């Protein structure tokens with residue numbers, strides 16, 4: 001059975017189960033009786049009245065304001081007054097507000113566990129989407145979808161995928177002058193270039209000079225959902241509860257990998273010229289880090305021997321004087337993240353960027369305070385950005401926002417935060433895959449270093465020696481963030497050394 005959703009107020013309004021009727025339940029009932037005729041059964045509007053769901057200005061109104069509006073109507077505009085009992089007005093006002101809240105605040109009914117099963121199973125969602133590091137990074141990462149989207153937007157995204165295309169996922173076919181075509185998402189573009197991501201999660205950094213035509217496609221590659229109304233309800237219950245990767249939460253070791261096996265079955269995984277998209281892009285394995293290709297810089301020092309020597313010969317002592325600026329990329333001012341009273345602000349003139357760019361396959365990864373950027377190394381244009389607010393109350397270098405860069409392995413990049421958490425980001429989406437808190441002890445720990453890859457582990461450590469911390473280095477599984485070992489670099493009281 002294909003879902004007929006609009007008619008289910010329980011699903012639409014996400015109220016509690018019938019055992020505990022709430023304001024929202026009452027509101028949903030009233031709405032169906034007296035408001036739906038003009039505002040639509042799904043609150044998406046009709047020609048008699050505007051949409052009340054997914055409206056940013058309604059979200060900013062208070063319950064008393066909305067009550068008043070409903071009671072008095074809007075004279076001369078077609079919104080009639082409703083002289084209802086106080087609790088009915090409250091219920092309607094609460095309902096209108098709830099239509100415009102992040103889905104996670106809506107307490108959607110349904111079996112979230114069954115929804116998760118559907119997502120990774122029959123629904124094939126994980127062949128295109130990643131959640132908490134599991135699945136494929138073809139479309140947007142959905143780990144925080146309960147906060148990023150409202151209930152009705154999630155529902156709309158599932159039932160009418162083409163109605164609103166997520167920014168950065170507009171579908172294009174680019175015809176190149178050499179006769180090839182590439183189809184995928186225009187993750188970024190300017191008058192001079194397109195940063196195209198194919199369905200395999202691989203980037204094609206195309207300059208204007210290479211391109212002969214760009215064809216825009218208005219549809220989404222996401223197939224409209226085929227599910228029973230129960231499956232749909234469970235799926236929405238699951239999605240609305242996704243509120244982001246939490247520090248220390250166990251990550252899932254097995255990922256479906258880029259593209260994922262199921263993706264092969266989806267017709268969109270062919271280029272328009274009929275050539276199949278290869279299933280797995282080349283990841284970066286440890287052998288490649290040990291012996292980087294000329295032009296790649298896959299670890300902090302270029303090679304693990306640490307001497308920072310490059311085998312490239314194009315720039316040498318006879319022409320080095322001709323080097324000039326090709327592009328610049330401005331990192332947004334760190335100031336915006338912290339209050340003026342912080343140690344950082346008083347000392348900021350001393351610090352600048354300390355990142356060592358990592359370069360792999362034409363993509364450059366740099367860090368700034370609490371943020372990482374993937375750039376097209378040729379043009380300096382941004383592919384993705386990951387950033388989060390700075391941590392108040394950090395100490396020393398960490399409080400200045402110092403960060404020395406990322407490490408890279410497989411489909412992930414790794415960085416530390418100012419408060420000594422280790423993060424793994426997906427290289428295609430730029431979204432957080434796992435987060436580990438490095439210290440167990442409450443001391444003035446910070447983080448500033450670029451992690452180091454050894455085999456399948458990420459080695460990192462902490463800052464804060466100037467503030468009396470007991471330092472350590474530790475190794476974490478790259479796949480999950482689980483700690484493998486820790487080595488104290490300062491002995492405990494009474495220990496030798």
Ligand code: HEC
Nearest residue numbers: 034035038048049050055070074077078079080082092096
């Ligand atoms: C006869 C049609 C009609 C009915 C019935 C109706 N409305 Fe309206 N409503 C409108 C119209 C038309 C507007 C737009 C008024 C304007 O833009 O000035 C509106 C506006 C609103 C707004 C403000 C929207 C905004 O974006 O500012 C709210 C809230 C609202 N209605 C809630 C309700 C509720 C709750 C009910 C049921 C109790 C209801 N309406 C019943 C026609 C109707």
Ligand code: HEC
Nearest residue numbers: 123124125128139140157161164165166169220221222266
């Ligand atoms: C063939 C690949 C593919 C499959 C399969 C797929 N999606 Fe999508 N999905 C996408 C793409 C690409 C986008 C972004 C473009 C768009 O908005 O249409 C997207 C967008 C979304 C969005 C909106 C995200 C946002 O930030 O706007 C949600 C929610 C979503 N998908 C959920 C699902 C669920 C649940 C399933 C399984 C039933 C699913 N998708 C199956 C490719 C897919």
